[in-house]
Amino acid sequence: MDTYETVLEMRGITKVFPGVVANDAINFDLRKGEVHALLGENGAGKSTLMGILSGVYQPTEGSIVLEGAPVRFDSARDAIHNGIGMVYQHFMLVPKLTVAENIMLGIKRPKEPLLQIDKASEQIVAFARTYGMDLDPEQKVASLTVGQQQRVEIVKALFRGAKILVLDEPTAVLTPKEIQELFSMIKMLTDQNFSVIFISHKIDEVIEISNRISVLRRGKLEATINNEGVSKEELAGLMVGRDVSFCVEKTPCCPGDSVLALEGVGLKDREGRPLLKDVNFEVHEGEIFGVAGVDGNGQDELLEVITGLRSASEGSVCIVGQEVLGKSPRQILEMGLAHIPADRQARGLVLSMDIKENFIINDYYRSPHSKRDIISWPFVRKHTKENIERFDVRTSSIDTPVSTLSGGNQQKLILARELHGKPVLLAAMHATRGLDVGAIEYVHQRILEQRAAGTAVLYISTELEELMSFSDRIAVMFRGEIMGIVRPEEVTIDQIGLMMAGSIT
Amino acid sequence: MELLSYLLATDLRMAAPILIAALGLLFMEKSGVVNIGCEGMMLFGTFFGVFFARLSGSPWIGLLFAGMTGMVIGLFFAFIVVTLRANQIVTGIALNIIAQGATSTLNRLIFGVSSQAANAPGFEVVPIPLLSKIPVIGDSLFNQMGPIYLALLLVPLIRWFMMKTTMGLKIRAVGEHPHSADTAGINVRSVRYGSILAGSFLVGAAGGFLSLGILSLFSENMVSGRGYIALAVIIFGKWNSWGVLAAALVFGLGDAVQIKMQTAGSSIPYQFLMMLPYILTILALSGFVGKAESPAASGKPFRNDEL
Amino acid sequence: EGQKEGESSDQLKVAALLPGPINDGGWNTNMYDSLKFMEKELGAKIAYTERTPASDYEEIFRGYAASGYNIVFGHGFEFGEPAEKVAKEFPDVTFIITSTSISQPPNLGSFLVDDFQCGFVQGAVAAILSKSGIVGYVGGMEIPPIVNQSKGFVAGAKYVDKSIDAKALLTGSFEDIAKAKEMSKSLIAEGADILVADADESNHGVIEAVEEAGALVIGSSGDIYETVPDARDVILTSMTENMPKGLTVLAKSVADGTFEAKNYIIGLHDGAVALAPFRDKASLVSADQQAQIDKIIQDLKDGTIDLNQYK
Amino acid sequence: MNRRLNTILVQCVSITVAFALGAVVIKMIGISPLFAYGALLNGSFGSINAIGETLVKMTPLILTGLSYAFAARAGLINIGAEGQLYVGGILATLVGSNFAGLPMIIHVPFAVAAAFAGGAVWGGLVGLLKVKFGANEIITTVMLNYIAIYLVSFLVTGPMKAPPGTMPESRPIVDSAQLVRILPGTRLHIGIFIALLALLFYYFFIFKMRQGYEMRVVGNNMESARAAGMRPQRTMVLAMLLAGGMGGLAGGVEILGIQGRLLQSFSPGYGFDGIAVALVGVNNPVGIVLGALLFGFLRAGGNRMQLIAQVPVSVIYVVQGLVITFVIIGQNLHVFQKVGVNRPFRRKTGDGPAPEVL
Ligand SMILES: Nc1ncnc2c1ncn2[C@@H]1O[C@H](COP(=O)(O)OP(=O)(O)OP(=O)(O)O)[C@@H](O)[C@H]1O
Ligand SMILES: Nc1ncnc2c1ncn2[C@@H]1O[C@H](COP(=O)(O)OP(=O)(O)OP(=O)(O)O)[C@@H](O)[C@H]1O
Ligand SMILES: [Mg+2]
Numbered sequence A: 001m002d003t004y005e006t007v008l009e010m011r012g013i014t015k016v017f018p019g020v021v022a023n024d025a026i027n028f029d030l031r032k033g034e035v036h037a038l039l040g041e042n043g044a045g046k047s048t049l050m051g052i053l054s055g056v057y058q059p060t061e062g063s064i065v066l067e068g069a070p071v072r073f074d075s076a077r078d079a080i081h082n083g084i085g086m087v088y089q090h091f092m093l094v095p096k097l098t099v100a101e102n103i104m105l106g107i108k109r110p111k112e113p114l115l116q117i118d119k120a121s122e123q124i125v126a127f128a129r130t131y132g133m134d135l136d137p138e139q140k141v142a143s144l145t146v147g148q149q150q151r152v153e154i155v156k157a158l159f160r161g162a163k164i165l166v167l168d169e170p171t172a173v174l175t176p177k178e179i180q181e182l183f184s185m186i187k188m189l190t191d192q193n194f195s196v197i198f199i200s201h202k203i204d205e206v207i208e209i210s211n212r213i214s215v216l217r218r219g220k221l222e223a224t225i226n227n228e229g230v231s232k233e234e235l236a237g238l239m240v241g242r243d244v245s246f247c248v249e250k251t252p253c254c255p256g257d258s259v260l261a262l263e264g265v266g267l268k269d270r271e272g273r274p275l276l277k278d279v280n281f282e283v284h285e286g287e288i289f290g291v292a293g294v295d296g297n298g299q300d301e302l303l304e305v306i307t308g309l310r311s312a313s314e315g316s317v318c319i320v321g322q323e324v325l326g327k328s329p330r331q332i333l334e335m336g337l338a339h340i341p342a343d344r345q346a347r348g349l350v351l352s353m354d355i356k357e358n359f360i361i362n363d364y365y366r367s368p369h370s371k372r373d374i375i376s377w378p379f380v381r382k383h384t385k386e387n388i389e390r391f392d393v394r395t396s397s398i399d400t401p402v403s404t405l406s407g408g409n410q411q412k413l414i415l416a417r418e419l420h421g422k423p424v425l426l427a428a429m430h431a432t433r434g435l436d437v438g439a440i441e442y443v444h445q446r447i448l449e450q451r452a453a454g455t456a457v458l459y460i461s462t463e464l465e466e467l468m469s470f471s472d473r474i475a476v477m478f479r480g481e482i483m484g485i486v487r488p489e490e491v492t493i494d495q496i497g498l499m500m501a502g503s504i505t
Numbered sequence B: 001m002e003l004l005s006y007l008l009a010t011d012l013r014m015a016a017p018i019l020i021a022a023l024g025l026l027f028m029e030k031s032g033v034v035n036i037g038c039e040g041m042m043l044f045g046t047f048f049g050v051f052f053a054r055l056s057g058s059p060w061i062g063l064l065f066a067g068m069t070g071m072v073i074g075l076f077f078a079f080i081v082v083t084l085r086a087n088q089i090v091t092g093i094a095l096n097i098i099a100q101g102a103t104s105t106l107n108r109l110i111f112g113v114s115s116q117a118a119n120a121p122g123f124e125v126v127p128i129p130l131l132s133k134i135p136v137i138g139d140s141l142f143n144q145m146g147p148i149y150l151a152l153l154l155v156p157l158i159r160w161f162m163m164k165t166t167m168g169l170k171i172r173a174v175g176e177h178p179h180s181a182d183t184a185g186i187n188v189r190s191v192r193y194g195s196i197l198a199g200s201f202l203v204g205a206a207g208g209f210l211s212l213g214i215l216s217l218f219s220e221n222m223v224s225g226r227g228y229i230a231l232a233v234i235i236f237g238k239w240n241s242w243g244v245l246a247a248a249l250v251f252g253l254g255d256a257v258q259i260k261m262q263t264a265g266s267s268i269p270y271q272f273l274m275m276l277p278y279i280l281t282i283l284a285l286s287g288f289v290g291k292a293e294s295p296a297a298s299g300k301p302f303r304n305d306e307l
Numbered sequence C: 001e002g003q004k005e006g007e008s009s010d011q012l013k014v015a016a017l018l019p020g021p022i023n024d025g026g027w028n029t030n031m032y033d034s035l036k037f038m039e040k041e042l043g044a045k046i047a048y049t050e051r052t053p054a055s056d057y058e059e060i061f062r063g064y065a066a067s068g069y070n071i072v073f074g075h076g077f078e079f080g081e082p083a084e085k086v087a088k089e090f091p092d093v094t095f096i097i098t099s100t101s102i103s104q105p106p107n108l109g110s111f112l113v114d115d116f117q118c119g120f121v122q123g124a125v126a127a128i129l130s131k132s133g134i135v136g137y138v139g140g141m142e143i144p145p146i147v148n149q150s151k152g153f154v155a156g157a158k159y160v161d162k163s164i165d166a167k168a169l170l171t172g173s174f175e176d177i178a179k180a181k182e183m184s185k186s187l188i189a190e191g192a193d194i195l196v197a198d199a200d201e202s203n204h205g206v207i208e209a210v211e212e213a214g215a216l217v218i219g220s221s222g223d224i225y226e227t228v229p230d231a232r233d234v235i236l237t238s239m240t241e242n243m244p245k246g247l248t249v250l251a252k253s254v255a256d257g258t259f260e261a262k263n264y265i266i267g268l269h270d271g272a273v274a275l276a277p278f279r280d281k282a283s284l285v286s287a288d289q290q291a292q293i294d295k296i297i298q299d300l301k302d303g304t305i306d307l308n309q310y311k
Numbered sequence D: 001m002n003r004r005l006n007t008i009l010v011q012c013v014s015i016t017v018a019f020a021l022g023a024v025v026i027k028m029i030g031i032s033p034l035f036a037y038g039a040l041l042n043g044s045f046g047s048i049n050a051i052g053e054t055l056v057k058m059t060p061l062i063l064t065g066l067s068y069a070f071a072a073r074a075g076l077i078n079i080g081a082e083g084q085l086y087v088g089g090i091l092a093t094l095v096g097s098n099f100a101g102l103p104m105i106i107h108v109p110f111a112v113a114a115a116f117a118g119g120a121v122w123g124g125l126v127g128l129l130k131v132k133f134g135a136n137e138i139i140t141t142v143m144l145n146y147i148a149i150y151l152v153s154f155l156v157t158g159p160m161k162a163p164p165g166t167m168p169e170s171r172p173i174v175d176s177a178q179l180v181r182i183l184p185g186t187r188l189h190i191g192i193f194i195a196l197l198a199l200l201f202y203y204f205f206i207f208k209m210r211q212g213y214e215m216r217v218v219g220n221n222m223e224s225a226r227a228a229g230m231r232p233q234r235t236m237v238l239a240m241l242l243a244g245g246m247g248g249l250a251g252g253v254e255i256l257g258i259q260g261r262l263l264q265s266f267s268p269g270y271g272f273d274g275i276a277v278a279l280v281g282v283n284n285p286v287g288i289v290l291g292a293l294l295f296g297f298l299r300a301g302g303n304r305m306q307l308i309a310q311v312p313v314s315v316i317y318v319v320q321g322l323v324i325t326f327v328i329i330g331q332n333l334h335v336f337q338k339v340g341v342n343r344p345f346r347r348k349t350g351d352g353p354a355p356e357v358l
């Protein structure tokens, strides 16, 4: 392939937000049938650049040239009509609407005031099939798995005639199998001359899927390189501007007493369908116990049962020998539980409140944080400041609302809050989701420190590589059941992948 | 039997203005707009309904203009809550206060201060041939005023519109998740403007029906809280037009029963009878309606430069 | 308006506090008309506050008194207490409260229409003329003038005929016309053929119901044959209370210095309260019936019927 | 800060525009706007008495504003201050018109506490219905308003009616339970201190106390609150209890300080104005005072406008409505500035201060 046809050019794009230059004179081009990856740390400006391409933002400077002609997108609508299909980092689907309704939203079909949902559904199903996807058009989006939702997003974009597909961190929420499916779909699309812009923090993926790679750092384009023989380290270096180590340096595990013990834990939903079935395992002091599985196979419920947010219908859960079932979340926290929830914004933080207020959310009611129902803010300020510094949360002040922190810093804040007091048990889920390599490295180190200090760690994730390199043992969940507990040294990723799909070792 | 027929007829009549207003509110709510100023909007409708019905000699024209008045007010409301993204509740409260003052002022400026209320030709009962002869329900259901039939027709029509048309889908999407709608190329603001205007037409017309159908005159503050009740009816009816109908009927029934009990010489203090519809609502809400889910973006202003 | 001859150079200034809007066609309009009448007859300068909030009675009394008004009316029993308070501060200003019987020399008197008596006549007339033997009364809020009149109504009807079914209903509001209309319809559906409307603004609702459902209406507080000419088809008669005249006489007595701080009651005996002629509906009243009505009125005037025993 | 100055400037301009529009209406009915506004100012700030009146009006408005604000902090929309005010009035009257002979130092606090308790019951009921049955608080508060108003009507015409006579009013508040007037020649009474204390309490409770902190967390993100071991249901009930209590206090101070006995429909809509007070003041203590000042000014001056300039009450409503509208417009004019200052949008599943329905 020597003669490339350039379909899209972004020239000298600069975007200034108050106080931040999110994009700084970026030149970016996309060729027909290629996958062009956009790599960069959190806050490097990737989403902003794509926001400009999709008409959500208007650039401060610079221009967009589409198939040779300069264009101007004043709204998402303009971009869509020009064949730009955007799949956002946070999906833009309406949960209460069905798949078909979501896909039909905004399709421009003049003179058709009626939905004719049945006819459209047929078309959608047929259309999706041509790209090897199965969709149930009548299902509500809220009831789909993330992977399925992503497919809906992609079909939605294609159905509207997108020629250029932008995928913003599409793999962050997928299982390995789903990632492979996504990749084969991307290949199918590029074979049919669609062009794809692929955004990710994950260097391996980028290397696997893309033809060319552009690296952004702090709003500037560092380099655009052909994906031939570039090394992981090289890219990582470009991304963060320093060397990054990829191996988790881990001392051998020397597990102590059992800290968390689950026996025959079962849970049913309102209709009586099992969410958890006979779950048994133990996590010991100084051990990282990984839980692998495709999202929605009971991990959420498992965590909820352990943290007391939900009550199991049978079995027993013990923390250091004490029964947990029937105890309130607060009582469990007081037993020494630290909790990193799956969705930091939904369940971990209160975005509109400030850093110190978020920091004390577990301890605010007890001395020395408060005395006789009155919060001692001077202590809280001092305490928060110390720990914020210790955990390297970057912020100008502890009085700023958490909503202004980047994702990485939000996660660090949660770590600072949960880990500063030497927990007995750390239950974490998706602790590195959406974070850049630097931040992931940081989170891992902190958790390893805890392990070294004797904390038992329950680590739920969908990232198999991470689990393999990071955990001492791994349990694989499928439909609410533990399919097996393995040691990472003794299995391959593929074997775990199979267990995640329901086969027993 | 006669009692039942009577109750049904009274129920339907008392429910109609609330129903029409609630259907209008439903449009707005579906697109994520809460209009607590419904009371005021209705009041404008009552006044201009009478005004134009007098002018033209036709209650239908009065009703039409009552709706259009609603739309003018709706445009103003939309500008403040959609374009300026102001808090919808305060705006609604301001609207209520203005309406109370403006309609009274206009009434006095136009019709003068007299003990003869500004009256206008009202709607007549139009019995539907044959159907109105059915025992019990015939007399109550098919022996009503024109707009009541229309209001009843609107119920399935709006349901159909929301579920089966492209516009309806857009409105639902905007109310549930405006940002998704926006990125899907839907102009969220226009959709909200449109919903507010369409809804305001109905709310205004509901006022018009109160002053031209239930009565045939204008008198200051005659809406008497029905706008607030319409808001409750939406929630009670779970944002579904059939539910709204049912809820409006519950209120109407409360009123009908209450009136009936007073006429029958009940010894219960009349204040308790007046409370009846409200107590019924609370009980119903706590007993079997349960948690209702509003459109997710309900009441929240939308800005499209956030992503 | 020019000043009347013989008056001192400073014009009489009269103000009133009203609980509702001046155009309610009932209680409040009565006071508005009275003020207008004083303006015309006495050349008074008039002012009024409508929809006076309960929290501000006292303050508004004080406001008028302090701004040089000679007479301040409180239009309703509820104004009594605050007026008593303020009256002490302004001995030169005369306070007159309607619909109550309080007095506080030297400068606070009251003016009461005998509502029970009005209701009694209305009830009697309705009972005499009713064909169905069922008569109704629709009142507004539960306040003394309404309650008294409704009790009088029932007493009057029973006085004529023990077996008559006299139903007295309250809407609980002067503003909810729609409810008044439904109530009246309901009464008519129960068989009532004559209704008394005594709910101010909501009277319009009663009248509409009567027009639609076919019955006759008796007005209260004023002659609705004059004030609601459109409804003459269904108007039987009214109890007229000539409040403008009565109040103007009082105001004049203040100007003349002959005002006494006492309770003035107006009723049939002094001619300020009367039953309006049947006019268009005279054909419905037989000579016997007319005689019976006249007798009752006469007996009330000279005290042959002692209403206290019915209260 | 520059921005604050800018905000104040914008607000001044928008209020001026509102009054200018109001002037057009006043002119239309044939009254000199200058004269009318002179009366407005004169009636609200023109004399000691006028200032007293403005403060008298502010007293219940601060409290009903707090009623809305307390609930809003826990993510609830309380339209029920009006009803809470009525029930507070009932209880204040029950205590205040009985127990003659108690020393004032006991009787007043007792009556005020009763008012608080009455409102708290009325508000707490909303909270309970919400957490036990999921009954939407907007509806239940609206319904309970009507119920309370009819309840008062029933009580003053029945069980609580002053013994002789037919007047629908309760017995008067006895001297020992009346709130002392503090400024000679005005009606200003110690209720204003009760309101200010309540405001102080609000500030302290919300920002310094752990229950207030809980309320804010629950109001902003219920899920995070639960995960942190809080009990959102209790917190919501507590919020509604306090909100109701504030509404009840408003009724109490009004009866004990101004009206002196219970009458039907004794509130001129303070409960509804309170919503606007809190919203104009963005639930912030200083904002609430300013909001109450604005409304107190309009109410006190409005009376005077009717009394002196003979501007009909309906026109006064128009002017009031315009002022609120333009204050809202002024608060939101920044949307016309080029770049938003807000945070980029994200899917905030359980987040944002917005309660489930707004
Ligand atoms: N709406 C906005 N207002 C102000 N600043 C913004 C806005 N959106 C983004 N920024 C700024 O632009 C920078 C780039 O953000 P962007 O979201 O494009 O980064 P990103 O590369 O997508 O990060 P990530 O990998 O975490 O998704 C951020 O550092 C932020 O400071
Ligand atoms: N409105 C804003 N004004 C100024 N700076 C902002 C604004 N919004 C965000 N930022 C800055 O943007 C940076 C990154 O924001 P961004 O939204 O890209 O986070 P993120 O790392 O992408 O999180 P996630 O990966 O979870 O999406 C942060 O440093 C934050 O301080
Ligand atoms: Mg991001």
Ligand SMILES: [Mg+2]
Binding pocket: A046, A047, A048, A089, A168
């Ligand atoms: Mg991004």
